[in-house]
Amino acid sequence: MGDVGRFYDDLAPLYHLVYEDWEASVVRQGGALASLIAERWGAGARVVLDGSLGIGTQALGLLGRGFQVIASDLSHGAVQRARREAMARGLRLPAVVADFRALAARAECADVVLIADNALPHLQTEADIMTALRECLRCTRPGGGCLITLRDYGIPPPAGTVERRPYGERSWKGRRYDVRQVWTWHGARYDLAFEIAPLDGDAPERATVLTTSYLAIAVAQVVTLMRQAGFDDVERIDGRFFQPIVAGTRPREP
Numbered sequence: 051m052g053d054v055g056r057f058y059d060d061l062a063p064l065y066h067l068v069y070e071d072w073e074a075s076v077v078r079q080g081g082a083l084a085s086l087i088a089e090r091w092g093a094g095a096r097v098v099l100d101g102s103l104g105i106g107t108q109a110l111g112l113l114g115r116g117f118q119v120i121a122s123d124l125s126h127g128a129v130q131r132a133r134r135e136a137m138a139r140g141l142r143l144p145a146v147v148a149d150f151r152a153l154a155a156r157a158e159c160a161d162v163v164l165i166a167d168n169a170l171p172h173l174q175t176e177a178d179i180m181t182a183l184r185e186c187l188r189c190t191r192p193g194g195g196c197l198i199t200l201r202d203y204g205i206p207p208p209a210g211t212v213e214r215r216p217y218g219e220r221s222w223k224g225r226r227y228d229v230r231q232v233w234t235w236h237g238a239r240y241d242l243a244f245e246i247a248p249l250d251g252d253a254p255e256r257a258t259v260l261t262t263s264y265l266a267i268a269v270a271q272v273v274t275l276m277r278q279a280g281f282d283d284v285e286r287i288d289g290r291f292f293q294p295i296v297a298g299t300r301p302r303e304p
């Protein structure tokens with residue numbers, strides 16, 4: 051897992067370039083999650099544990115809507131940037147470094163546990179994903195819930211296939227960059243290179259290339275694993291977020 055933390059440490063200062071307009075995405079994603087939480091767990095569900103905080107794309111949006119957010123992430127660099135972003139907005143965001151297979155949070159502390167934007171598939175085995183889902187269950191109060199958002203992977207292409215996925219042109223600190231992902235497939239797993247190439251400038255910089263890897267787990271399989279982890283009413287939700295969401299509710303004690 052060390053390399054995943056390092057990947058996001060290196061990406062933290064640039065992470066907003068993933069989005070055409072990160073600030074607008076913070077607002078939009080916060081709004082989408084807030085309405086889903088209210089619908090499924092009621093207006094009283096106001097405490098969210100964000101277990102894959104990153105630079106805070108969802109957490110800042112939820113804080114802006116009056117939620118209380120406690121947060122963690124594997125990447126120290128991402129946690130530091132999220133703290134700075136919260137402070138700059140006058141928002142309170144307690145955030146620590148932790149692996150979501152061992153969340154640094156009390157049992158039943160949250161109305162909702164959130165693992166957003168394809169963080170779970172960084173785990174390389176279903177056993178590890180099950181460990182993370184059981185941790186989410188442990189931290190969810192009875193009657194509260196869990197939201198996992200992830201990419202909708204199709205059937206993996208043949209091993210060795212290389213796919214280029216452009217984000218397009220982005221501006222940062224007065225320079226223009228071409229930002230893209232390159233995926234190299236190895237069965238159900240793939241290596242991802244995140245490439246940021248300068249487009250202009252008098253003294254051309256070299257492209258920044260950061261690499262990590264994923265398990266292309268199907269959304270339906272995450273639904274199955276969430277049920278096995280002990281969540282009820284588990285379902286896939288489409289059309290409410292930029293990725294499919296898997297939602298489940300922790301059963302109330304009998």
Ligand SMILES: C[S@@+](CC[C@H](N)C(=O)[O-])C[C@H]1O[C@@H](n2cnc3c(N)ncnc32)[C@H](O)[C@@H]1O
Nearest residue numbers: 058102103104105106107124125149150167169
């Ligand atoms: C694509 S980023 C999304 C971050 C954040 N949700 C956002 O949208 O700004 C995925 C995040 O998952 C975190 N992550 C990956 N594996 C993790 C693990 N085992 N435990 C905790 N965080 C993890 C990474 O450090 C990264 O910040």
